[in-house]
Amino acid sequence: EKITDKLAALPKDGTYFSLEFFPPKTQMGFANLQDRLHRMANALHPLFVNVTWGAGGSTASKSLELAELTQRQLGLTTCLHLTCTNSSRELIDKTLEQAKALGIRNILALRGDPPRSEEYRDDDQKEDDDSNKDFTWAVDLVRYIRKQYGDYFCIGVAGYPEGHSDESHPEHQDPKNDLPYLVEKTKAGADFIMTQLFFDTKAWDDYEDMLRKHESGVFKNIPIIPGLMPVQSYQILRRITKLSHAKIPTDTMARLDAVKGDDEAVKQVGVDIICEIVEHLKTLGGPTPRGFHFYTLNLERSVTQIVERCDLIAEVAEIIKELNGDTGAVVNG
Numbered sequence: 001e002k003i004t005d006k007l008a009a010l011p012k013d014g015t016y017f018s019l020e021f022f023p024p025k026t027q028m029g030f031a032n033l034q035d036r037l038h039r040m041a042n043a044l045h046p047l048f049v050n051v052t053w054g055a056g057g058s059t060a061s062k063s064l065e066l067a068e069l070t071q072r073q074l075g076l077t078t079c080l081h082l083t084c085t086n087s088s089r090e091l092i093d094k095t096l097e098q099a100k101a102l103g104i105r106n107i108l109a110l111r112g113d114p115p116r117s118e119e120y121r122d123d124d125q126k127e128d129d130d131s132n133k134d135f136t137w138a139v140d141l142v143r144y145i146r147k148q149y150g151d152y153f154c155i156g157v158a159g160y161p162e163g164h165s166d167e168s169h170p171e172h173q174d175p176k177n178d179l180p181y182l183v184e185k186t187k188a189g190a191d192f193i194m195t196q197l198f199f200d201t202k203a204w205d206d207y208e209d210m211l212r213k214h215e216s217g218v219f220k221n222i223p224i225i226p227g228l229m230p231v232q233s234y235q236i237l238r239r240i241t242k243l244s245h246a247k248i249p250t251d252t253m254a255r256l257d258a259v260k261g262d263d264e265a266v267k268q269v270g271v272d273i274i275c276e277i278v279e280h281l282k283t284l285g286g287p288t289p290r291g292f293h294f295y296t297l298n299l300e301r302s303v304t305q306i307v308e309r310c311d312l313i314a315e316v317a318e319i320i321k322e323l324n325g326d327t328g329a330v331v332n333g
């Protein structure tokens with residue numbers, strides 16, 4: 001189903017969560033993830049799952065293979081990510097057709113890596129390579145999907161609570177810079193906003209406030225789903241916060257620094273930290289049920305502990321049972 005339809009079935013003050021997976025590179029990796037997904041689907045009942053897309057279509061067939069597993073075989077509502085820059089219209093068309101054939105009704109419409117700059121392409125390439133022609137920004141993809149498919153797909157777009165830096169000017173990182181483009185994406189037909197990961201709840205509060213109160217009114221009732229990443233290791237955290245430009249509050253960093261030599265302790269402190277963020281977000285209220293999106297990195301343990309400890313499972317499980325009736329595929333046993 002569409003994510004928006006499932007959300008409409010939740011109580012307004014309810015909670016839900018989603019889990020993100022990326023397609024493994026090898027068959028062995030795929031088989032491992034398959035087992036893990038079976039367990040997680042049965043135990044956790046996410047409202048939906050996300051399958052990532054390699055920029056430029058680099059994981060196209062593997063992403064679709066994983067999406068087939070989650071949507072078809074496991075009966076999990078799947079949101080397929082799709083990037084449009086450096087991709088031909090043929091690939092986008094083919095992917096949307098394949099997604100539809102699999103029964104997928106949700107697409108996260110993204111730009112992906114920045115467009116290959118004209119400056120760096122030689123003249124031959126400029127002649128032959130027209131892959132930048134159709135799509136430059138994520139909004140181009142949102143418009144294209146709406147034009148080709150009407151309301152068939154529920155469309156999500158990316159938001160950045162701490163701003164989005166386009167390599168060129170990291171010092172100008174500020175969520176306000178992105179705002180006109182987020183308005184544009186939403187006006188073009190986005191149904192929900194899913195965000196970059198963050199650890200700074202103050203940054204989140206300001207962001208959500210800024211959107212809800214925006215003069216355009218386009219964010220008044222739209223679901224804004226916070227992205228949260230359980231800390232899997234000290235090194236991964238360092239790398240990811242650098243890539244995503246997420247700030248780690250000083251006291252949060254101090255707690256992780258205190259145990260940085262002990263991988264198990266880092267994970268446990270990481271679970272505590274995310275649980276505290278979830279509990280904070282739960283207190284905020286708002287016009288839609290409160291969602292939480294977990295970047296799982298294809299791992300099971302931390303996210304399981306978080307959704308159990310924060311009591312996120314029960315409500316969604318009930319709704320999913322009702323929605324699925326007796327046809328609920330593997331998930332309902």
Ligand code: FAD
Pocket residue numbers: 051052053054055056081082083108109110111112113114136137138139158159164165166177178181185194195196197227
């Ligand atoms: P856009 O909305 O197009 O914005 C890109 C940048 O350009 C922003 O800085 C914006 O301010 C600026 N901009 C937008 N429109 C204009 C305009 N008209 N004129 C001038 N400037 C403009 N990447 C992947 O490759 N695969 C994934 O599966 C994936 N999943 C993601 C999931 C989430 C939840 C998030 C938050 C990001 C994900 N990304 C993924 C990363 C994403 O592709 C990058 O962050 C990318 O650099 C920007 O994508 P966007 O959709 O936000 O682009």
